[in-house]
Amino acid sequence: MTATSPSPAGSTVSFDSASAPGGTLVRSSRGLALRGLRSIVRLPSAFLPAMMMPIVQAIAFSGTFFAITKIPGFPTDRSINWYLPLACCMGSGFSGVGMGFSTVRDLESGFFDRLRMAPSPPLSLILGPLLACWLRVMIVISTVLVVGFSFGARLTDGALGLVALYVAGLGVSTIAAGWGLGLAYVFGDMRAAALMQLTLFNALFLTNAQTPLFIMTGWLHEIARVNPFTNVLRLSRQGFLGEVTWGDTWGGLAAIVGLSAVTLWFARRGLDRLGD
Amino acid sequence: MSDPPLDFPITATGLVRHFGPENNRVKAVDGVDLHVSAGEIFGFLGPNGAGKSTTVRMLTTLLKPTAGSATVAGFDVVTQADRVRRSIGVALQDAAIDPLMTGNELLELQAVLYGIPAAAVRRRADELLERVGLTAAADRRVGTYSGGMRRRLDLALSLIHQPTVLFxxxxxxxxxxxxxxxxxxxxxxxxxxxxTVLLTTQYLEEADQLADRVAIIDNGVIVQQGTPTELKAAVGAPSLLVSVGLPGGAAQVTDVVRALDEQGVKIQHLELSEPSLDDVFAAATGHRLEGAGTGTEPATDHEGAPAVKRRGRR
Structure with a gap:
């Protein structure tokens, strides 16, 4: 039925009123991403911690553990070159789980019901926040880098090193967003928030986050060796420790693709089961 | 080209919804049958926890039924959920709207999610804002809206795609x-x-005022269904409620009762009402506070004297 006056829910705008066409994946995702970006400005208290935490971490770790560069074989003479990429990945991860927090808020307030009832592809409910998350990560990494450079960090492989760092950051945020959204859908309330942070924090720290693998021993070494995030951190640090090589890149990319696939599948499955 | 109009845009047969594990199962809805006719306002009346919202959540595809079936706009709510969503408008309890967004932004997002052509979005949003009287507040964040404004915006959001069925x-x-x-x-x-409107409410007056037909649900089961007139007639004959002012105070009740008795009026119920603060409020403002009595009859006469309300039959 084409709406002409009088029509159900009265309108003079003409479009098929008996059955809405439904939003496309691209348009719906863009609309939801825009909503996520607005919250950066309108709810800065939710965004600033993800920005401040890596800055504080980079400065504090590199200052406290500056002597780590004296260890024979340590790959750089600047401690901040070692810790800055870690801080960027941490900030990216927390930006990712931030999407989970936002979704928990929507679930608890009931706004998410309105989004679910819309005839747009369900995937847009994941892709939209993810796009917003990626933009937030770009802001976070760029800001942390500016602070890092002012504290003495130096690139060793120019633009390619920056690309590697941004790819790693975006990858970590994708993994974290999938995980955060999945937990939000499963729990539906703030119980999910603690799990999101705890698991991501542990996953990123049980790696070569603080020290290179070759000086680690015991169970921590074994876990860090097999932890896929070790490869992601290796990818992120290349441009600060030497040259970017395929050998130090492919493992990180594989980890990002694999873990992203798993966590985004977890999110999608949780979304599909919300009505069960 | 569209399908012919449906006689019953909303139907439910043996609709059941359980929550919780097997050993601690809660039956929120326990076999609801509904047939809502095209173009009617159907009232779903019941107290908190009766199963109204759970039924609506199943009919609007938010919740899968444990058993039974339902169609909305001719489509099955489980197997054709996407077609159902394209056809219905829904304003859920509590007007859950993102407080960080403005009315305009919310309408635009809703339009995008419903696939309204980009060229029509702005005009449709403006129309709806005007319709619900929110044009002036359109660029304010929803967090600054009053409860009534939020509800009206919620209604506008549910109308963005001109649905034929509204919950x-x-x-x-x-x-x-x-x-x-x-x-x-x-x-x-x-x-x-x-x-076609399906409206849940816990207010008797609302159902009476708005609904063409009413279903009363209690403990997940529909216990009565019909027009408000039919349902009221089934309970008993009408009675007359008259308010009599007592300028001489409560002692005059005896005189009133004696006079009625002499006229052969059988009194079923006699109640003495003293002026309340609500009466003071009503006298001062011209309207009553929400939830203060039924709001249909004064507890005092016009001079503020206590009144005897009696329901009788000759």
Missing amino acids: LDEPTTGLDPMSRITLWEEVRRLNREGT
């Missing part, structure tokens, strides 16, 4: 009397324009 889940709960009446008028107007 309103307790649309006036928590609203002041004026906002409630404004919303009632809008629901009536939508219905006149051809929209």
Whole structure:
């Protein structure tokens, strides 16, 4: 039925009123991403911690553990070159789980019901926040880098090193967003928030986050060796420790693709089961 | 080209919804049958926890039924959920709207999610804002809106795609009397324009005022169904409620009763009402506070003397 006056829910705008066409994946995702970006400005208290935490971490770790560069074989003479990429990945991860927090808020307030009832592809409910998350990560990494450079960090492989760092950051945020959204859908309330942070924090720290693998021993070494995030951190640090090589890149990319696939599948499955 | 109009845009047969594990199962809805006719306002009346919202959540595809089946706009709510969503408008309980967004932004997002052509979005949003009287507040964040404004925006959001079937889940709960009446008028107007409305409410007066037919649900089961007139007639014959002022005070009750008795009026119920603060409020403002009595009869006469309310039959 084409709406002409009088029509159900009265309108003079003409479009098929008996059955809405439904939003496309691209348009719906863009609309939801825009909503996520607005919250950066309108709810800065939710965004600033993800920005401040890596800055504080980079400065504090590199200052406290500056002597780590004296260890024979340590790959750089600047401690901040070692810790800055870690801080960027941490900030990216927390930006990712931030999407989970936002979704928990929507679930608890009931706004998410309105989004679910819309005839747009369900995937847009994941892709939209993810796009917003990626933009937030770009802001976070760029800001942390500016602070890092002012504290003495130096690139060793120019633009390619920056690309590697941004790819790693975006990858970590994708993994974290999938995980955060999945937990939000499963729990539906703030119980999910603690799990999101705890698991991501542990996953990123049980790696070569603080020290290179070759000086680690015991169970921590074994876990860090097999932890896929070790490869992601290796990818992120290349441009600060030497040259970017395929050998130090492919493992990180594989980890990002694999873990992203798993966590985004977890999110999608949780979304599909919300009505069960 | 569209399908022919349906006789019953909303149907439910043996609809059941359980929550919780097997050993601690809660039956929220326990075999609901519904047939809502095209173009009617159907009232779903019941107390909190009766199963109204759970039924609506199943009919609007938010929740899968444990058993039974339902169709909305001719489509199965489980197997054709996407077709159902394209056809319905829903304003859920509590007007859950993102407080960080403005009314305009929310309408635009809703339009995008429903696939309204980009060229039509702005005009449709403006139309709806005007319709619900929010044009002036369109660029304000929703967090600054009053409860009534939120409800009206919620209604506007649910109308973005001109649905033929509209679900309103307790649309006036928590609203002041004026906002409630404004919303009632809008629901009536939508219905006149051809929209079928299923409205849940816990207010008897709301169901009586708005609904063509009413289903009363209690403990997940529909216990009565019919027009308000039919349902009221089934309970008993009408009675007359008269308020008599007692300028001489409560002692005059005896005189009133004696006079009625002499006239052969059988009194079923006699109640002495003293003036309340609500009467003071009503006298000062011209309207009553929300939730203060039924609001249909004064507890005092015009001079503020106590009144005897009697329901009798000759």
